[in-house]
Structures are given as C-alpha cells and as structure tokens.
Amino acid sequence: MQSRIVLFTLMFTSLVVISNITLVFLNESRIDVYISLSILAYYVSHALSRPSTTYKPVRILNIALFVLFAVIVAYRVYEVFIS
Amino acid sequence: MTPQLFIFGLNIIVISLFLALYGLMSGVNSLIGVASSLGVLGGVFIVYSRIPRDPTITALVNYSKILLESTTSIIEDLDLLDSNLCIVRKGNELLAVYSKIPCPIQVDPGVGFTGGSPYLAIPIEIPLVEGFEATGTVDQATLERMLRTIIVDELGMARELGLTITGNTYHVYIHGLIEVLKDYSKYPVDPYVIVTAAIIAYTTSASSIRVVEKTTTPDGVVIALRAGEIAE
Numbered sequence: 001m002q003s004r005i006v007l008f009t010l011m012f013t014s015l016v017v018i019s020n021i022t023l024v025f026l027n028e029s030r031i032d033v034y035i036s037l038s039i040l041a042y043y044v045s046h047a048l049s050r051p052s053t054t055y056k057p058v059r060i061l062n063i064a065l066f067v068l069f070a071v072i073v074a075y076r077v078y079e080v081f082i083s
Numbered sequence: 084m085t086p087q088l089f090i091f092g093l094n095i096i097v098i099s100l101f102l103a104l105y106g107l108m109s110g111v112n113s114l115i116g117v118a119s120s121l122g123v124l125g126g127v128f129i130v131y132s133r134i135p136r137d138p139t140i141t142a143l144v145n146y147s148k149i150l151l152e153s154t155t156s157i158i159e160d161l162d163l164l165d166s167n168l169c170i171v172r173k174g175n176e177l178l179a180v181y182s183k184i185p186c187p188i189q190v191d192p193g194v195g196f197t198g199g200s201p202y203l204a205i206p207i208e209i210p211l212v213e214g215f216e217a218t219g220t221v222d223q224a225t226l227e228r229m230l231r232t233i234i235v236d237e238l239g240m241a242r243e244l245g246l247t248i249t250g251n252t253y254h255v256y257i258h259g260l261i262e263v264l265k266d267y268s269k270y271p272v273d274p275y276v277i278v279t280a281a282i283i284a285y286t287t288s289a290s291s292i293r294v295v296e297k298t299t300t301p302d303g304v305v306i307a308l309r310a311g312e313i314a315e
Contacts, residue, residue, distance in 0.1 A: 005131060009088070016124050020117050027113065034116030038123040050236060051131065061130045065123075 008049040015041035032072045039069045085132045092128030095121055144263050151270050154205075158271050161194065161201040168276065168294040170207065170284040177284055178204040179277055186291040205272070207281045209233075223248045226286055230255065233282060240264055240275065241303065251310045252295070255279050258303035268304060273297070275304055283308060 019037040028034070042065060051058075099121035106114030158164060158181055169186035171178045180190055183200035190197055190204045227246040234240045234257065242259025257275055260268065267274050276294055284292040289310040296307040 005085075005088075005134060008131070009128065012127065013124065016120055020120050024113050024117065028116065029112035031112060031116040031119055034113075034120040035123060038120040042123070042127055051134075055134055057130050057133050061127065 004049050004051045008045050008051040011049055012042055012045040015045060032075070036069055036072045039065045085134070087132075088128050089132035092125045092132060095125030095128065099125060147267070151267060151272060154203075154272050155270050157194065158203060161203060163201065163203060164271060166200075168271075168280070170277075170280045170292040171204075172284060172288075172290050177207045177209070177281055179207050179272075179281070180204045181271065186293050188291070207277065209278070209281045209285055226253075226283065229286055230279065230282055234275075234278060238278070240278070253283055253292075253308045253310070255283075255306045255308070256303065257306070258300075260303055268299075276306055279306055280308055283310070 016038050019041055020034065023034060023037065046062075099118040102121065103115050103118035106112070106118055158166075161181075163181045163183065166181045166183050167185045169180050169182070171180050171186055171188055171190065173188070173190070176192075178190060178192060180187060180202055181204075182190075182197070182202035184198045187197045187200070187202060190202055192204050192206045194201070194203055196202070223246060226248075227244070230246060231244045235242065235244050240261060241257045244258070245256040247254045247256075257279070260275070264274050268276075276297055280292045280294055283289070287310060291311060293309050294306065295309050296305075298305040298307075
C-alpha cells in the first residue's frame with residue numbers, strides 16, 4: 001500500500017507540473033483550466049497507481065473533485081450556449 | 084497518518100496561497116491558475132497523509148492475531164475444529180456459522196446449540212460491497228470481477244483470483260497470498276474463506292453458502308463452496 005501511495009504521489013506531481021508549465025507557456029489565463037487539468041491528473045494517477053479507495057476521506061475527496069470538475073465543465077458549456 | 088506527507092501538503096498549500104496573492108496583486112491570471120492547481124495538489128497530499136502507514140498495520144495484525152487465537156479456543160472448546168463452515172443469511176445479516184450440522188438456520192450471533200450440535204455464529208460485515216449490487220444472479224464474469232475487485236484490488240489480500248461455477252458449486256482459485264494473511268489461513272476462521280464466502284453469499288443473495296473444501300496450493304488456496312443447503 002505504501003509503495004502505491006509513493007507511486008501515486010510521484011505521478012500526480014509530475015503530471016501537475018507538466019500541465020502547469022505547458023499552460024503557462026501557452027499563456028493560458030483561465031484559472032479553471034488549471035484546476036480542471038489538475039483534477040484530471042489526479043484521476044489519471046489514481047487509476048494507474050490505485051493507491052486506495054477504501055478510506056473514507058479519500059472517497060470524499062474523489063467525489064468532491066468530481067463535483068468541482070463537473071461544475072467547471074458545466075460552466076464552460078453554459079458559456080458556449082450563451083455566446 | 085504520514086506526517087511527512089501532511090507537512091509537504093501543507094507547505095504546498097502555503098506556497099499556493101502566496102502565489103495566488105502575488106498573482107492577484109500583479110494581475111497575472113496564469114499565476115493564480117498555477118496557485119489553484121498547487122492548492123489541489125497540496126489538498127490531495129493532506130488527505131492521503133491520513134491513510135494509515137505500515138506501523139499501524141503492524142498493530143492491527145498483532146491485535147487480529149489475539150482475536151483469532153481467542154476465537155480458535157472457543158471453537159476448540161465447542162469441539163468444532165472439524166466442523167462445517169456455512170455463511171447463513173438471517174434477515175439482512177450474514178453469519179459465519181461453525182457447526183457439526185451443515186448450514187443450520189435456527190442460529191443467533193454467538194454461541195448456542197441447534198439440531199443436536201453446538202455452534203458458533205459470527206456476524207460478518209463484508210468490506211466495500213456497498214458499491215456493488217446484490218443482484219441475486221450467478222453470472223460468472225460479474226461475480227469473478229467483484230471478487231477480484233474486493234479481494235485483490237481493494238483489500239490487497241492476494242495477487243490473482245479466478246472463479247468457475249458448476250451448477251450451484253463455486254470454485255475460487257486465489258494465488259499470491261500476502262504473507263501475514265497466509266499465516267492466518269491456517270486457523271479455522273480463515274480470512275480468505277470467510278471473505279470469499281461472504282461476498283458470494285451477498286452477491287447471489289443465497290440463503291446459505293457452505294464451504295465444501297479448502298485446498299492449499301504452493302502459492303495459494305482453492306476454495307469450493309456450495310449454495311443453498313439448509314439444515315432443517
């Protein structure tokens with residue numbers, strides 16, 4: 001279990017750093033893009049390393065991040081419809 | 084809890100707060116974006132730092148051994164060492180029943196006497212099944228996936244698992260047992276047998292699942308279970 005958490009930490013950090021550097025170089029100024037890519041990086045790292053799904057705080061975190069991601073996507077879709 | 088990961092996460096959040104503040108003051112949105120992203124990173128690390136680390140697991144292992152030996156003493160005193168193990172459904176509860184008669188249904192949690200035999204009935208709570216539906220079906224692929232998800236992926240009790248179904252008999256092949264639970268599998272209250280039988284009983288909604296045979300292989304265990312037998 002501990003090695004899976006270490007692997008998850010390394011993967012998640014790497015993905016967040018790579019995505020942030022890429023977005024900064026692309027001069028991206030929309031804050032929600034940074035957050036949504038971090039959330040995606042979390043789910044990708046979680047799916048690949050599977051550190052834990054048994055602990056309640058981790059489950060609550062998964063749900064909270066999913067809800068946040070859904071809100072961001074819904075807001076952007078709403079903006080597209082409005083324009 | 085992992086203090087290092089907690090402090091690391093906290094540090095990242097502090098850095099992200101300062102970065103967000105600087106981004107707000109200088110009006111650079113990308114800095115605020117990076118700060119938000121770092122905030123997510125730090126928050127995740129703080130949550131994951133709460134997962135118990137290995138020394139806690141060691142304490143749990145020692146405590147489990149104490150409970151296991153006391154349960155084994157009770158089984159010995161009741162002369163149930165060579166008894167049948169059956170998972171019996173009683174209302175919404177599943178009971179692991181050790182008894183000389185197979186699958187008695189007139190049992191209550193604890194120690195008792197039924198059908199001319201003493202019994203020990205242990206209430207079973209299956210970990211992690213709330214995410215799965217008790218369909219009552221016996222589709223082999225679905226049941227095998229559920230067993231593998233809980234036993235291998237979530238609980239990490241083994242490396243691999245296979246299932247075959249013949250009529251109302253289930254053969255479960257479990258390979259790559261983890262060291263600490265491998266020792267426990269020598270006791271009458273075997274975690275592999277109990278968890279496997281309980282998951283099958285829950286999923287198939289069977290009134291009873293009897294453990295017919297348990298065979299130890301060099302790298303694992305093969306458990307044969309039969310559904311639906313009830314002692315009158």
